[in-house]
Amino acid sequence: MDRLPVDDDTWVLVLTGAGVSAESGIPTFRDAQGLWETHPVEKVASPEGFREDPMLVWRFYSQRRAGAARCVPNPGHDALVTLEKRLGQRFLLATQNVDGLHRRAGSERVVEMHGNLFKTRCSLCARAPFDDADVYAEGTVPACGECQARGQFAPLRPHIVWFGELLDPDDIGSINDFIRAGRSHKLLFLAVGTSGAVYPAAGLVNQVKAAGGSAWLVNRDPPENAAHFDRFFQGPSGVLLPQLIG
Numbered sequence: 724m725d726r727l728p729v730d731d732d733t734w735v736l737v738l739t740g741a742g743v744s745a746e747s748g749i750p751t752f753r754d755a756q757g758l759w760e761t762h763p764v765e766k767v768a769s770p771e772g773f774r775e776d777p778m779l780v781w782r783f784y785s786q787r788r789a790g791a792a793r794c795v796p797n798p799g800h801d802a803l804v805t806l807e808k809r810l811g812q813r814f815l816l817a818t819q820n821v822d823g824l825h826r827r828a829g830s831e832r833v834v835e836m837h838g839n840l841f842k843t844r845c846s847l848c849a850r851a852p853f854d855d856a857d858v859y860a861e862g863t864v865p866a867c868g869e870c871q872a873r874g875q876f877a878p879l880r881p882h883i884v885w886f887g888e889l890l891d892p893d894d895i896g897s898i899n900d901f902i903r904a905g906r907s908h909k910l911l912f913l914a915v916g917t918s919g920a921v922y923p924a925a926g927l928v929n930q931v932k933a934a935g936g937s938a939w940l941v942n943r944d945p946p947e948n949a950a951h952f953d954r955f956f957q958g959p960s961g962v963l964l965p966q967l968i969g
């Protein structure tokens with residue numbers, strides 16, 4: 724099997740999606756038996772859904788927290804740690820995953836584009852998102868203590884980027900800076916375990932190609948944006964990434 728073509732002048736931007744955590748036991752979104760099949764996305768993962776029924780949303784995220792806390796990183800996560808160790812600052816991992824498994828595996832140069840399942844923030848005030856692994860009891864909506872101290876009730880919400888919400892500009896900035904810096908080197912994009920259906924992540928391949936880079940893909944099924952990649956390795960990332968990275 725081919726190895727990822729990495730030398731001293733190669734900069735690697737990795738994009739991961741739910742597929743990379745599938746072998747750890749975390750459900751994907753759009754596959755058969757994926758999360759969206761049993762949980763309507765507009766009800767559990769949209770600002771409108773949260774306004775309408777915050778209890779339902781917290782039940783969904785509490786279950787997800789409990790599930791993800793029981794899972795452990797798989798050899799695909801580990802292979803990306805190996806790659807980062809080899810490349811140092813010539814490596815950046817942009818993940819759409821909110822499960823925290825990349826950091827638990829040991830990845831450090833990570834941008835969590837869609838937030839983090841184990842962080843919470845206030846739906847009203849500007850306090851910084853905080854670590855929160857609580858699994859809230861059925862029928863509960865946690866309230867912001869800081870707003871409460873000011874005599875106002877404000878529901879806390881998961882620190883997740885829902886559809887229609889903007890990604891953190893600092894996160895987008897880090898990814899764009901990396902692509903800009905990589906332009907004068909051998910820039911390589913590696914997408915893993917993502918359906919290529921959700922933007923702006925699905926457009927990163929085009930950004931890298933426009934910057935003169937090449938694009939490799941590891942996925943179980945052909946994603947929506949498959950045509951933009953130079954190489955496609957079809958199969959489970961927990962098996963293929965260790966082979967590609969060595």
Ligand code: BJW
Pocket residue numbers: 739740741742743745746751752753754757768819820821837883884885886887888889890915916917918919920921922923941942943944945946958959960961
């Ligand atoms: C394996 C495997 C194994 C399985 N090994 N592989 C441009 C054009 C059109 C629309 C838009 C656009 N720009 C923005 C939009 C709107 C929207 C969007 O993209 N809509 C599309 C659906 C068309 N984007 C947004 O709203 C974003 N915000 C934004 O851009 O703001 C500005 C703006 C707004 C509106 C209009 C224009 C501009 C925010 C997106 C936030 C996404 N959030 C979610 C929900 C988080 C909830 C949560 O986690 O609790 O993030 S959606 C969900 O999808 C989640 C994921 O991170 C994301 C991507 O899913 P992913 O990871 O690809 O998973 P799956 O399940 O889809 O695929 C798994 C893949 O793995 C499959 O291919 C399998 O084959 C594979 N696989 N096992 C390897 N073992």
